[in-house]
Amino acid sequence: MNRFALPLALFALLVVVLAISIRHSPEKGIIVSPLVGRKAPGFALPSLTDAQHMVSSGDLQGRWYLLNVWGTWCVECRAEHAMLVEVGHSGVIPIIGLDWKDEDDHALEWLAQLGNPYQAIGVDHDGRTAIDWGVYGAPETFLVNPQGVVVYKLVGPLTRESWTQDFLPRLAQPARARL
């Protein structure tokens, strides 16, 4: 094979990747997580707000919760924060924050300035937990059921639309059953 055909071969590979990505994004082209429908990965992380405690997946068993991946360096996280605060304060579901590759003092400043919607925040300095969860880029929000199974994953900022269309319907039935 002549070396001038190399770019063409690389491009062929790229086409395969792109074709698979399109097939993997049936609705609105959002990357579907392989985690959906499976057991959420376990984690145990130091808490951002309380140095004495850990935030761990074990404590969350038997409850619905949202896991929100964020960082102060992330543009869209700021955009979604107001919506998170609203959801957090509504008391419908507890939100667990995953502060991803961030500086603690920046994160604390951010919460002081913008409000804290989280019930607990785990600090993921080296990004290991985020890798376990298959985080592609902040922000991402996972909906996890009482059996610890990931029910839904949102890539990108949480908006009112996605909250009412994608999260609430999945939550409504069990939430009603609990009442």
Next chain:
Amino acid sequence: MLPELGHFALILALLLAGLQAFFGIAGAHLRRDRWLAAVAPAVAGQFVMVATAIACLVSAFVTHDFSVSYVAENSNSALPLFYRVTALWGAHEGSLLLWIFLLACWTLAVAIGAARLPVRFGARVLGVLGVVSFGFLLFTLATSNPFLRLIPAAPDGRDLNPILQDPALAIHPPILYTGYVGFAVAFAFACAAMLEGRLDQAWARWTRPWTTSAWAFLTVGIALGSWWAYYELGWGGFWFWDPVENASFMPWLVGTALVHSLAVTDKRGLFKSWTLLLAILAFSLSLLGTFLVRSGVLVSVHSFAADPTRGIFILVFLIIMIGGSLALYAWRAPLLRSSAGFELGARESFLLFNNILLVIAAAIVFGGTMAPLIADSLGLPTLSVGLPYFNPTFLMPILPLLALLPVGLHAKWKRGRLAQQQRAILATLAVSLVLSLAVSFGVFAQGKILTLVGLTLGPWIILSSLVDPIDRWRRRLTVSRSILGMTIAHIGVGLFVIGITVVQSFTQEHDVALGRGERASVSGYEFRFEGVRSMEGPNYDGVRGSIVVTRGAAPLGTLYPEKRRYWVQGTVTTEAAIQMNRGTNLLIALGDDLGAGRWSVRIQVRPLISLVWLAALIMAIGGAIAGSDRRYRAAARSAAEVASGGAAAQERAG
């Protein structure tokens, strides 16, 4: 009536683009001169049709025709006239129409310039541009028609995305697209040369001005986008490695390599196949950027409505354009051997390093942007990417690139006797090092290794780029526009390095809660909060804070940061107040109302940040000056005469 006329004009433009592609490529291949004569009129006709379509859509926006669905989604009766016009490219469909219009403009310019090119070669270039245009027109008509009617008509529009209601962002897309589309011209020249099976120094001379001007536009476009992000998003970053930003940055990196590689092909007849590949890559990355942004496979703050059908269409288009041109490359490039050689210390070597390092840098950005998709398609757990990946990795090729630049500027073509220049190289380096130490420890009283490296490289690049023009001036030689432009662009690079280093090393940032009359002090500046007042704009309301800034005893003025709420979509945007003070940028953004008249306020003092954008502008000005060198036009004319004479002789012989 007008929207239907616009739709009809687009269909005619599609047909004309098809004719242009067919007559240009087939006519040149089959040597039918009468077919070739039809190419230029097809170009002109296509331009008129596309301009008509654009005019129809603009008129629908200006006259508030909410029966057109695109207008209803992106405009509103309260929207000011300026934004009603720029709303044209406020979303997907209109952006595509703008892309097509700019391509029609470039093609028309090439057709006018092609009068100086050999007839068949010019026809091939226009033919390839016709293929590109045909693809985009078909895409628009099939999946993204901006002229679709809404029945019944909407009583009022949904308004333009408030984030786009800003002068910098309003003019950012046309400038950026002009750069993207400009690379289509370089691409067309490359394909034409491969179809012809011939690539000489004259070819490089024809291609250079187009490529350099496209590069200059892209530079301004990216800088404008970054400037917008800085003051509109309101929290002080100017580059986020967002997929959409990367989509414009990758063609820029490869385009920069192409500009340099073309210089070698022009001067020395070397790097031919490499230049062709870069020309294909620069445009391919522009197309790929379109795919990533439009198909929605990557999610980003910038992305418009995503739609997988569009993704499939673009993918097929990519396969035809990029796959086709790369196949042509695999077939034809082996024929283009360069005979001349050069020594290791010669300027050619440094330009080769420049090319390789820039392509590596582009590959790093590409890898980071595509990593999630690649991992996803392999079924692997998704990789994490973001600022923590890009910042350190990107520096790896860029630091050596910046360090080799000043040495390369001292080097001569062909011969590698750097020893002769050794004194000049060391002298400029020593001066820069002293400057760097003086600034770090004298002005800011601190310095890390990277700070010192950056502050040394910047002045070193500037001093070294002055060597050649000063040398010419002393020997009483003329300094041509291409040398002047190159010098200015490289000074821009040096200033950019200085700006980025100072901003990254010496920025001060504080979030404070302030009540009326309270003060905060940052970096020797004093900020006094005078409270907020409510206010109302044409289509929004909000609050405006006022903060009096003083330094020492000297008053520097009052800053008015705003928080706006746009009525129609209910979106809240932060308008940071920015003030320049002797090159230092003061930025104040209003945070939340903390009650009892207290507000959270973010104060940033960023020294020299405006230098970053100014430097990008200087680079672009350098590119524009170099691209306008008379040598290209004169050379094109004489080369064309030789070539057409040769062709005529060939024909007589045949």
